[in-house]
Amino acid sequence: MDDRRRRFEALVLPHLDASYRFARWLARSPDDAQDLVQEAMLRAYRGFDALRGSDVKAWLLTIVRNCHATALTQQRRRAHVPLPEEHDALDGQALVSSELGPQEESIRHDQTLTLERLIECLPEDYREVLILREIEDMDYRAIAEITQVPLGTVMSRLARARQALRKQWFTQVEAEPSAVR
Amino acid sequence: MPCADSMRVQAYFDGEVDALSAADIERHMERCVECQALFEDLQRLRVALREELPAVHTPPTLRAQILRDLAAEPSPPRPRTGVRRIGQFWVGAVSGLGAAALAATLAFVLLAPLRPAPVVDELVVAHVNSLLSTHLTDVVSTDRHTVKPWFAGQTDVSPVVADFEPQGYKLIGGRVDYLEHQRAAVVVYRHGAHVINVFSWAATRRSLSERVTRDGYHLLFWRAGDLQYCAVSDTGWDELAALTQLLQGLQ
Numbered sequence: 001m002d003d004r005r006r007r008f009e010a011l012v013l014p015h016l017d018a019s020y021r022f023a024r025w026l027a028r029s030p031d032d033a034q035d036l037v038q039e040a041m042l043r044a045y046r047g048f049d050a051l052r053g054s055d056v057k058a059w060l061l062t063i064v065r066n067c068h069a070t071a072l073t074q075q076r077r078r079a080h081v082p083l084p085e086e087h088d089a090l091d092g093q094a095l096v097s098s099e100l101g102p103q104e105e106s107i108r109h110d111q112t113l114t115l116e117r118l119i120e121c122l123p124e125d126y127r128e129v130l131i132l133r134e135i136e137d138m139d140y141r142a143i144a145e146i147t148q149v150p151l152g153t154v155m156s157r158l159a160r161a162r163q164a165l166r167k168q169w170f171t172q173v174e175a176e177p178s179a180v181r
Numbered sequence: 182m183p184c185a186d187s188m189r190v191q192a193y194f195d196g197e198v199d200a201l202s203a204a205d206i207e208r209h210m211e212r213c214v215e216c217q218a219l220f221e222d223l224q225r226l227r228v229a230l231r232e233e234l235p236a237v238h239t240p241p242t243l244r245a246q247i248l249r250d251l252a253a254e255p256s257p258p259r260p261r262t263g264v265r266r267i268g269q270f271w272v273g274a275v276s277g278l279g280a281a282a283l284a285a286t287l288a289f290v291l292l293a294p295l296r297p298a299p300v301v302d303e304l305v306v307a308h309v310n311s312l313l314s315t316h317l318t319d320v321v322s323t324d325r326h327t328v329k330p331w332f333a334g335q336t337d338v339s340p341v342v343a344d345f346e347p348q349g350y351k352l353i354g355g356r357v358d359y360l361e362h363q364r365a366a367v368v369v370y371r372h373g374a375h376v377i378n379v380f381s382w383a384a385t386r387r388s389l390s391e392r393v394t395r396d397g398y399h400l401l402f403w404r405a406g407d408l409q410y411c412a413v414s415d416t417g418w419d420e421l422a423a424l425t426q427l428l429q430g431l432q
Contacts, residue, residue: 005251005252008251009251016239016244016247017237017238017239019239020237020238020239020240020243021237024237034240034243037239037243037247038243038246038247038250041247041250041251042247042250042251042254045250045251045254046254115229115230115233115234116234116235133195134226134227134230134231135230135231135234139195139196139197140192140195140197141396144396144397145396149397150396150397150398150415151309151396151397152397152415153397155188155191155192156188158191158195159187159188159191162191162222162223162226165226166222166226169226169229170222170225
């Protein structure tokens with residue numbers, strides 16, 4: 001293996017999970033997310049020499065997001081626009097840990113689906129900022145770079161996304177007290 | 182109607198404020214029930230998001246496919262100079278790859294190689310911090326005869342200070358920030374709903390480009406004698422240029 005590839009695998013591949021997680025929230029289906037990440041990693045590798053000591057994770061997530069935007073534009077250009085696939089939250093990933101009893105498991109499962117659905121219902125601009133902050137733990141500056149909006153916009157989108165989830169999710173959870181741990 | 186400080190509470194929750202502002206926000210939360218509830222909700226929401234959402238990992242087949250892709254990709258010949266490297270990168274990225282490559286290329290260009298002077302980063306961070314925190318002004322005054330002498334005791338520079346309220350730029354105070362390893366003087370103006378920070382510090386030999394936009398903020402640089410000035414704001418260029426002209430008119 002040449003030195004360039006070794007450096008790429010050491011620096012960039014550790015962020016593969018983050019790219020895939022982010023892609024899952026951007027793309028319409030797990031299949032689309034896989035295509036997106038495959039494309040993004042190849043682009044990243046080809047452009048790797050241009051990366052100079054900046055935040056590798058932010059750089060990679062920017063590429064994922066750009067690939068997604070390109071794919072969307074191409075889809076829209078085609079005459080036939082497929083309907084969004086019904087999201088299957090059980091697509092092969094284990095959702096629950098095996099230690100839980102069946103009842104707890106189903107409650108936990110319901111709660112998870114609800115929260116996931118609520119996030120899916122957020123406008124994309126809000127959703128991506130929320131995911132980058134809460135799941136990927138990016139700071140405001142990195143989020144502003146990835147989403148290409150000013151810091152103030154990052155802050156207001158984040159506040160609105162959180163406000164929407166606070167309202168909807170807490171109301172639902174509190175309506176079923178057994179689901180609160 | 183949410184508390185006017187809710188954005189600052191959010192910034193505090195996200196670890197985006199300095200220690201001084203953090204202490205101030207903590208004091209505010211002791212008094213404000215609404216912000217207390219907001220902070221607790223933000224914590225609950227974070228716990229829920231990080232614990233309740235299913236853990237997503239890259240499917241092993243995808244990881245394997247990517248490793249195969251990388252192995253199949255021809256490695257570019259090792260370039261000798263930075264210029265040539267960027268040239269080859271552009272040719273490689275643009276030829277036959279289309280819009281996606283161009284988009285990705287833009288990302289590299291934006292994020293990596295063309296980093297301007299670090300002082301631009303320092304200025305944007307100082308500007309944003311001044312908006313987030315209570316540290317917008319150290320001396321609050323609309324009187325230039327108060328602000329200007331105050332700088333004399335605090336900084337190494339003595340910038341031009343004036344109120345231009347009739348022209349729409351109200352002097353609201355002064356502040357000291359640390360920039361390029363110096364104590365820089367900051368004169369703060371309000372223009373409509375916008376805050377304009379005018380930084381000044383002892384000029385270094387390096388020349389700075391006159392206009393820079395970063396993170397949505399405009400930075401307008403100029404030099405007067407041995408002082409380097411920079412006006413930073415989210416106003417339009419015209420509004421920013423008008424204020425700098427007024428200031429330059431006094432020099």
